[in-house]
Amino acid sequence: MSANQPGRPPDPIVSSRFRVDFGSKLTGAFTDVQLASSDAGKVEYKFADAGKQGYSVQPGQKAPATITLKRGLSNDTSAWKWHQEVLNGQIASARTPGTIFVVGPDGSTPLISFHVENAWPTKVDFSALGAGSAAAGVETITLVCENFYRE
Numbered sequence: 417m418s419a420n421q422p423g424r425p426p427d428p429i430v431s432s433r434f435r436v437d438f439g440s441k442l443t444g445a446f447t448d449v450q451l452a453s454s455d456a457g458k459v460e461y462k463f464a465d466a467g468k469q470g471y472s473v474q475p476g477q478k479a480p481a482t483i484t485l486k487r488g489l490s491n492d493t494s495a496w497k498w499h500q501e502v503l504n505g506q507i508a509s510a511r512t513p514g515t516i517f518v519v520g521p522d523g524s525t526p527l528i529s530f531h532v533e534n535a536w537p538t539k540v541d542f543s544a545l546g547a548g549s550a551a552a553g554v555e556t557i558t559l560v561c562e563n564f565y566r567e
Contacts, residue, residue, distance in 0.1 A: 429518055429527050436485060438514035438535065441498045442557070445487060449516055451530060452481030452564040481564040483516075483532065489542060489553030499537040499557075510536040511562075533563035 437443050457476030462469065501510040511534040518528040539558040543551075 430521075431518065433519045433521070433523060435517040435519055435526075436514070437517070438512055438532075441510075441512045442485075442494050442514070444492065444494075446485050447488065447554070448484070448486040450484035451516065452483045452532070452561065454481065454564060455479040481532075481561050482538075483535070483559040483561065483564075485557045485559070487555055487557075489555050495537060495540050495555060495557045499540045502536055502538075507536065512536070514559075514561075529567045531565050531567065532559070532561045535559045535561040 434446075434449055436446050436449060456478055459474045459476040461472040461474065463471070498510060501507075514532040514535050516530040516532070517526040518530075519525055520527050536559065537557055538560050539556075541556040541558070543554040543556075545553065
């Protein structure tokens with residue numbers, strides 16, 4: 417069945433093809449990207465009026481978005497250096513914009529873009545090392561950002 421037939425929903429985008437770009441701070445190949453969620457929170461207001469109970473739900477505080485990136489452990493120290501900026505109190509220079517692209521079958525045409533504003537690494541984690549292990553080492557980078565939106 418053709419994807420262009422009337423009434424047929426569009427094919428879902430394959431999530432295994434993506435590209436991460438945080439400029440000079442962090443770029444390259446990643447095995448996993450856990451995208452941020454958008455959470456406005458909620459404030460519940462309960463009241464009683466003339467013997468009847470009621471409630472109202474309103475938007476609450478916006479929660480900061482968190483993004484988790486995983487890649488094979490290598491000699492690339494860009495994430496560690498970026499994290500060191502934060503630990504050394506250089507938060508103004510550490511904050512950076514970035515984009516996560518979900519790309520098409522050709523590996524380069526962006527189908528969806530997730531834009532991140534003022535991101536910085538809160539944590540860099542390394543997988544356990546073991547003499548009897550045959551598994552590849554993994555570096556996990558946790559970012560927090562001030563704004564996250566999809567195009």
